[in-house]
Amino acid sequence: EMAVLNKRADERNKAADERVARFEKEMSEFKDEMRSFKEEMRESKREMDKKWGDLANKMGTIIEDILVPNLRRLARDHFELGTILDFMIRRTRRQPSHPETESEFDTIVVGANAVILGEAKSTPSLEYADNFARKVGVFFDFFPEYQGKRFIGIFGSWAIPDPIVERLTSHGLYAMRLGEDTMELANAAVLEAGAR
Numbered sequence: 001e002m003a004v005l006n007k008r009a010d011e012r013n014k015a016a017d018e019r020v021a022r023f024e025k026e027m028s029e030f031k032d033e034m035r036s037f038k039e040e041m042r043e044s045k046r047e048m049d050k051k052w053g054d055l056a057n058k059m060g061t062i063i064e065d066i067l068v069p070n071l072r073r074l075a076r077d078h079f080e081l082g083t084i085l086d087f088m089i090r091r092t093r094r095q096p097s098h099p100e101t102e103s104e105f106d107t108i109v110v111g112a113n114a115v116i117l118g119e120a121k122s123t124p125s126l127e128y129a130d131n132f133a134r135k136v137g138v139f140f141d142f143f144p145e146y147q148g149k150r151f152i153g154i155f156g157s158w159a160i161p162d163p164i165v166e167r168l169t170s171h172g173l174y175a176m177r178l179g180e181d182t183m184e185l186a187n188a189a190v191l192e193a194g195a196r
Contacts, residue, residue, distance in 0.1 A: 064089070066120050066156045066157070066158070066176075067089075067106060067107045067118040067119075067154075067156050070156065070183040071107055071109050071116060071118045072084070072087070072109070074116075074154070074176075075109045075116055078185065078188070079111075079114060079116065079152060081109065081111030081113075081114055081116070082111055082112055082113075083111065083112065084109060084110065084111060085110045086108070086109075086110035087107075087109055087110070088105070088108040089106070089107055090104060090106065090107075091104065091105045091107075091108055092104045092105075093105065094142075095138075095142050096144060097141065097144075098141075103135065103142060105117060105119075105135070105142070106118055106119045106120055107119075107120075108143075110146065110149075111149075113150055114149050114150040114151070114152060115143075115149045115150070115151055115152070116152045116153075117135070117136060117139055117151070117152070117153050117154070118153075118154045118156060118176075119132045119135070119153075119154075120155075120156045121155075121156075122157065122158070124155070124159075124160050124161070124164050125164065126163065126167050128155075129155060129164050129167045129168050129171070130167070130171075132153065132155050132168075132171075132173065133153075133168075133171035133173060136171070136173065139151065152174065153171075153172070153173040153174065154173070154174040154175075154176050155168050155173055155176065156175075156176035156177070157176075158177065159177055159178060160177040165187050168187065169187045169190055172191065174187060174188065174191060
């Protein structure tokens with residue numbers, strides 16, 4: 001009788017020990033999984049931070065990425081400038097008549113009969129549109145040598161909301177934004193309606 005009881009107790013103890021061992025093993029595996037999950041999350045955050053950094057840097061090169069290649073194309077295909085005589089990027093210039101006044105111009109494209117002033121902003125606003133219009137207003141004070149050429153002002157961004165396009169149109173300036181598959185002049189039809 002006693003032997004049977006002892007055997008049963010041993011079996012119960014053994015089963016309990018196995019359950020505890022199994023539980024400890026599962027806990028250990030769970031901790032390993034959590035550790036590896038945390039590591040993955042850290043790695044993922046590092047990647048995300050890097051992507052945000054790349055994006056921020058990209059926005060810093062918006063002039064080179066948006067304006068430069070597209071202004072060349074538009075100067076040739078849309079505005080028919082012919083041979084480009086000069087192409088300036090991030091041009092700082094003092095006013096010849098007031099040398100104490102200095103201004104920076106994102107991109108200037110010079111053709112035989114026309115000059116294009118391009119400006120790019122990663123986050124366009126009505127204020128930026130108005131500032132660009134003011135810069136356009138004084139352009140020939142800084143570059144009197146281009147006086148007499150047809151003037152074309154182009155404000156570019158990846159996306160320009162319609163109210164800003166309308167503001168630019170009211171200033172007689174082009175709005176260049178991403179279309180179906182390339183950058184396009186959102187208000188060319190309106191601006192050129194009278195000219196064609």
